Amino acid sequence: xxxxxxxxxxxxxxxxxxxxxxxxxxxxxxxxxxxxxxxxxxxxxxxxxxxxxxxxxxxxxxxxxxxxxxxxxxxxxxxxxxxxxxxxxxxxxxxxxxxxxxxxxxxxxxxxxxxxxxxxxxxxxxxxxxxxxxxxxxxxxxxxxxxxxxxxxxxxxxxxxxxxxxxxxxxxxxxxxxxxxxxxxxxxxxxxxxxxxxxxxxxxxxxxxxxxxxxxxxxxxxxxxxxxxxxxxxxxxxxxxxxxxxxxxxxxxxxxxxxxxxxxxxxxxxxxxxxxxxxxxxxxxxxxxxxxxxxxxxxxxxxxxxxxxxxxxxxxxxxxxxxxxxxxxxxxxxxxxxxxxxxxxxxxxxxxxxxx
Amino acid sequence: xxxxxxxxxxxxxxxxxxxxxxxxxxxxxxxxxxxxxxxxxxxxxxxxxxxxxxxxxxx
Amino acid sequence: xxxxxxxxxxxxxxxxxxxxxxxxxxxxxxxxxxxxxxxxxxxxxxxxxxxxxxxxxxxxxxxxxxxxxxxxxxxxxxxxxxxxxxxxxxxxxxxxxxxxxxxxxxxxxxxxxxxxxxxxxxxxxxxxxxxxxxxxxxxxxxxxxxxxxxxxxxxxxxxxxxxxxxxxxxxxxxxxxxxxxxxxxxxxxxxxxxxxxxxxxxxxxxxxxxxxxxxxxxxxxxxxxxxxxxxxxxxxxxxxxxxxxxxxxxxxxxxxxxxxxxxxxxxxxxxxxxxxxxxxxxxxxxxxxxxxxxxxxxxxxxxxxxxxxxxxxxxxxxxxxxxxxxxxxxxxxx
Numbered sequence: 001x002x003x004x005x006x007x008x009x010x011x012x013x014x015x016x017x018x019x020x021x022x023x024x025x026x027x028x029x030x031x032x033x034x035x036x037x038x039x040x041x042x043x044x045x046x047x048x049x050x051x052x053x054x055x056x057x058x059x060x061x062x063x064x065x066x067x068x069x070x071x072x073x074x075x076x077x078x079x080x081x082x083x084x085x086x087x088x089x090x091x092x093x094x095x096x097x098x099x100x101x102x103x104x105x106x107x108x109x110x111x112x113x114x115x116x117x118x119x120x121x122x123x124x125x126x127x128x129x130x131x132x133x134x135x136x137x138x139x140x141x142x143x144x145x146x147x148x149x150x151x152x153x154x155x156x157x158x159x160x161x162x163x164x165x166x167x168x169x170x171x172x173x174x175x176x177x178x179x180x181x182x183x184x185x186x187x188x189x190x191x192x193x194x195x196x197x198x199x200x201x202x203x204x205x206x207x208x209x210x211x212x213x214x215x216x217x218x219x220x221x222x223x224x225x226x227x228x229x230x231x232x233x234x235x236x237x238x239x240x241x242x243x244x245x246x247x248x249x250x251x252x253x254x255x256x257x258x259x260x261x262x263x264x265x266x267x268x269x270x271x272x273x274x275x276x277x278x279x280x281x282x283x284x285x286x287x288x289x290x291x292x293x294x295x296x297x298x299x300x301x302x303x304x305x306x307x308x309x310x311x312x313x314x315x316x317x318x319x320x321x322x323x324x325x326x327x328x329x330x331x332x333x334x335x336x337x338x339x340x341x342x343x344x345x346x347x348x349x350x351x352x353x354x355x356x
Numbered sequence: 357x358x359x360x361x362x363x364x365x366x367x368x369x370x371x372x373x374x375x376x377x378x379x380x381x382x383x384x385x386x387x388x389x390x391x392x393x394x395x396x397x398x399x400x401x402x403x404x405x406x407x408x409x410x411x412x413x414x415x
Numbered sequence: 416x417x418x419x420x421x422x423x424x425x426x427x428x429x430x431x432x433x434x435x436x437x438x439x440x441x442x443x444x445x446x447x448x449x450x451x452x453x454x455x456x457x458x459x460x461x462x463x464x465x466x467x468x469x470x471x472x473x474x475x476x477x478x479x480x481x482x483x484x485x486x487x488x489x490x491x492x493x494x495x496x497x498x499x500x501x502x503x504x505x506x507x508x509x510x511x512x513x514x515x516x517x518x519x520x521x522x523x524x525x526x527x528x529x530x531x532x533x534x535x536x537x538x539x540x541x542x543x544x545x546x547x548x549x550x551x552x553x554x555x556x557x558x559x560x561x562x563x564x565x566x567x568x569x570x571x572x573x574x575x576x577x578x579x580x581x582x583x584x585x586x587x588x589x590x591x592x593x594x595x596x597x598x599x600x601x602x603x604x605x606x607x608x609x610x611x612x613x614x615x616x617x618x619x620x621x622x623x624x625x626x627x628x629x630x631x632x633x634x635x636x637x638x639x640x641x642x643x644x645x646x647x648x649x650x651x652x653x654x655x656x657x658x659x660x661x662x663x664x665x666x667x668x669x670x671x672x673x674x675x676x677x678x679x680x681x682x683x684x685x686x687x688x689x690x691x692x693x694x695x696x697x698x699x700x701x702x703x704x705x706x707x708x709x710x711x712x713x714x715x716x717x718x719x720x721x722x723x724x725x726x727x728x729x730x731x732x733x734x735x736x737x738x739x740x741x742x743x744x745x746x747x748x749x
Contacts, residue, residue: 036359045733089402090673090745114746116673117403118599124599139402142358144400147478149385190358193399193407195523215360217730245399245407253388254406276412332741343674343747354736359674359747380672381603381667400672403601 005145013218015226020049024194025232027053030224031178031316033171034188035062035344036215042353054228057181057316058346060174061188063167065338066269067316070302071167072097075136078165079110083300084132087098087113087121091308092136095341098303118150125154125162127355131335135289137164144168144280145254148261150291163291167295168280170268172199175208177275184227185210189219189242196250197240204238209334214242261286264335270338271311310337313346320347327351360401361411365394375400420514438520439540440472442527444642447503447538454538455504460562464499466490475522475552477596479588479607480683482555482563483522484740487529488612488683490559492632495614496686498569498621499561504530509554512547523554525719535559551610558654566625574649578717579695583616583686583708584609585661586745590680591669592676600746602672604665605712611684611707619701620688627698640740641687642725655737656728661710676749679740715716 032038041047047056060066072095078084079102079274086102092291093102093112106112109133115121118135125133137147139306154162171191185208187200188235190213200210209231213223223241230237238248258280267279282290307325312318319325320339330336332348341350363375363384371387376399385393385404398405423430440448447454470486480488491501506526510519530537542711588609595602613632620627631641638660646653662670662677670677684707690698695713702711718726725737 013731035357043729043735044731045729045735046731047734048733051729087746091747093745114380114598114600116602116746117384118404120599120601140358142360142406143402145388145406146385146404149387149404150383188399190360190399190406193360221731244409244411247407251388251407253390257388293598352736352738352741354726359672361671376668377672378668379604379663382601382672384560405416 004279008171010218013221016221017049020181020221020228021051023051023054023228023232025228027055028228029055029057029181029183030186030227031057031059031182033059033061033175034184034191035065035342037186037213037220038062038324038349039344040215040220044216044220044348046220058313059178059316060269060314061140061171062342063140063143064095064342065310066169067095067138067167067338068268068270068302069097070300071165072101073300073302074297076100076110077297077300078134078291078295079105079112080108082132084295085111085113085124085128085170086134086136087115087124088136089138090114091175091342092138095338096335098300102134104224110178118146119153120158122150122162125159126157129159129161131161133162134280135162135164137166137168140169140171140191141194142188143211144262145194145257148257151261152257153252154289155210161186163289164194164282165291166281167267168262169269170264170278170280173275173278174269174272175199177195177210177272178315179206183209184231186227187212189214189246192242192246192250194251197238197246197248198265200238204236205230207236209236210238212240212242212246214245220342239321271314308337310339310347313339320350323347360406362397362398363400364402365392365396368392369395373405397413418516420510420512420516420519420544421513422546425510425542431542434542436731438516438523439542442523443537443540445536449537451732452502454566456538456558458502462563463563464494464497464563465559466493467494467556469554469556472553472593473551475518475595475598477592477608479592480610481522481525481554483525484529484610485524485683486555486557487533487535488610489634490557491533491535491612491614492514494559494561495617496569496630496632497561497563498567498617498630499563500614500618501533501535501559501561501614503538503560504535505558505620506537507541507556509545509550510544511550512544512551514553519553529612530736533614537597542648564621564625565579567621569627569630571645571648572573573630574645574651574689574717575717576651576717577692578582578628578689579692579713580653580655580715580717581688581690581698581711582638582661582697582700582714583613583688584684584710585663585666586633586682586685587662587666587677587680590637591666593681595669598746600673602669606663606665606669609682610686613684613707614685616686616702616705616708618704620698623697623701624690624694625690627690628695629687631687633685634683635681636740637679637684639676639689639725642737643740645689646725648722650722652718652723653725654718654728654734655715655725657730658729659712659714661712676738678737692716
């Protein structure tokens with residue numbers, strides 16, 4: 001089935017590439033919200049085929065990039081001071097905290113276990129009853145259900161050595177917070193796969209346009225062509241260009257699970273500050289699985305490097321190349337800011353793919 | 357933010373499914389999506405099926 | 416014989432001899448391997464190539480090979496890349512106390528078989544036993560001598576604009592095999608290590624032309640790292656065609672799952688070859704007749720512009736930089 005879709009889309013792709021190249025409508029700023037989009041757009045070289053009046057801005061949708069410094073500090077504290085086993089996605093391992101990264105903590109003897117799925121972390125806890133296991137729960141609506149499932153699995157297994165360090169975030173308030181810097185959003189398809197398209201439709205009423213896009217070359221080209229066609233027509237619009245995955249109602253099962261386990265809270269986004277109601281935390285009844293409470297993690301004074309302009313980059317106010325540290329003090333091997341350390345961060349994409 | 361991979365369901369048992377993505381096989385949770393069965397394609401993220409992939413309806 | 420290696424096996428007495436006789440001599444025996452303090456060898460050429468490499472891999476046994484096979488391949492391939500026929504090897508073992516004798520024997524047996532395949536003799540060896548926890552299982556260091564063919568001069572500094580770039584097979588299998596075996600990622604894929612001795616491949620290419628500019632084996636860091644090294648050393652640009660790079664489907668599948676770039680996965684049986692364009696098809700043709708290089712392909716060319724950079728033509732026809740090598744490979748999920 002997938003192969004058939006591919007070949008049909010191949011022909012479409014060539015036509016849409018031509019439409020993009022020959023766009024002669026008004027100037028437009030498109031923000032790709034999702035880090036995976038940022039990564040794929042750079043990897044494909046999409047910017048090179050865009051006419052000059054089309055600007056792509058890399059938004060705040062990389063969970064690693066918007067996770068504040070003190071979160072890493074807390075994880076390191078748990079690994080080194082409390083000797084817990086940290087289970088984490090590989091993405092977080094090299095992110096610099098105030099003093100070093102989890103990779104540094106591992107070198108100091110901290111036990112850092114890379115997992116593919118939060119469920120693996122729960123399984124690890126079941127298999128290692130003698131260890132305290134903390135899963136670093138970051139991510140947006142796409143990833144949060146997996147964390148909830150892990151908590152549920154641990155609860156069902158009756159274990160008490162598993163907890164979560166929660167920094168999950170939700171997108172809608174970020175869309176609203178950034179809407180003045182943007183003309184059209186390229187919505188993160190996999191967030192919409194969970195949440196559906198209601199928010200996007202509401203935003204059209206507020207004058208904010210957008211399309212939901214998938215992640216293959218065909219998906220991205222199709223979405224870009226659609227954006228340019230609709231933008232030239234002048235009316236605010238929303239279109240779902242990823243219908244094979246994103247249903248208008250998203251995944252009710254996943255949302256129900258999240259509502260069962262987590263609730264909204266205020267949270268800090270690195271670079272954007274505190275956005276009210278944009279974070280997730282475990283509900284009161286599950287607080288025994290909240291690592292911060294369980295291990296009485298003290299408040300950390302996460303200090304981000306001062307010359308770093310990641311915050312402005314995340315808001316599309318500054319290009320990575322305009323930051324004084326870019327490519328000099330800050331590069332993927334020695335990242336200063338989070339946008340450089342994450343493979344999906346804007347700075348790392350600019351550096352790695354040699355944006356000229 | 358969300359690396360996803362389309363994969364085909366090979367087997368299902370107790371809300372877990374074994375999926376195949378171009379020869380890479382893994383057990384994932386399929387409990388968040390209703391009515392899945394072997395042969396269906398799903399979008400996999402962080403070890404769970406986040407959506408069923410349906411064929412496009414147009415042309 | 417004991418079931419595990421003990422510190423006594425490393426103490427130099429009777430048990431050391433037992434270990435040497437029953438494991439190593441049994442598998443490495445040849446006229447040049449004696450009990451004397453050093454091997455006495457004669458070589459029939461003016462120039463030799465000489466190299467050494469240490470091998471640490473966890474787990475020591477993996478689909479497609481083990482650390483023993485790896486330790487022979489690594490060193491003979493380094494010699495082969497210089498256009499040198501591998502002739503003699505030494506090997507030094509550091510074994511962790513408590514290591515399974517049966518596993519050790521399987522490792523020695525793989526070394527015997529691979530050395531025979533590569534046409535090389537093991538002529539000197541050393542065994543040490545380290546206390547529990549001081550090494551991870553077994554570490555092997557091999558040193559090799561090869562004889563250079565007259566007129567052959569390959570070097571990472573010799574790539575020239577206009578050269579075609581050939582890779583001798585599908586990429587990334589060794590690195591992925593180890594990643595899947597080591598990290599508990601729960602992914603099951605039919606991927607085996609590409610680990611293989613490659614002198615035969617080099618020899619057959621030299622039969623086509625001696626005018627080959629660069630041969631490198633893509634080990635740690637994969638093909639991508641090799642390309643960056645050569646672009647830097649030769650002061651040239653490299654242009655790759657993404658669609659031409661051979662990658663096994665299951666490798667692609669796992670890379671998709673984990674957000675990894677196959678060009679940065681280690682290989683242990685893949686050559687990256689830079690040769691004048693006019694020989695490229697013929698070189699690929701002879702490589703296709705040999706098992707380790709049956710999937711050889713021309714993947715790109717050397718350019719004058721953008722020295723030091725590796726550029727990829729993407730599936731939408733744009734050109735982007737291949738992200739430069741970036742240290743430890745970490746799965747990207749969220």
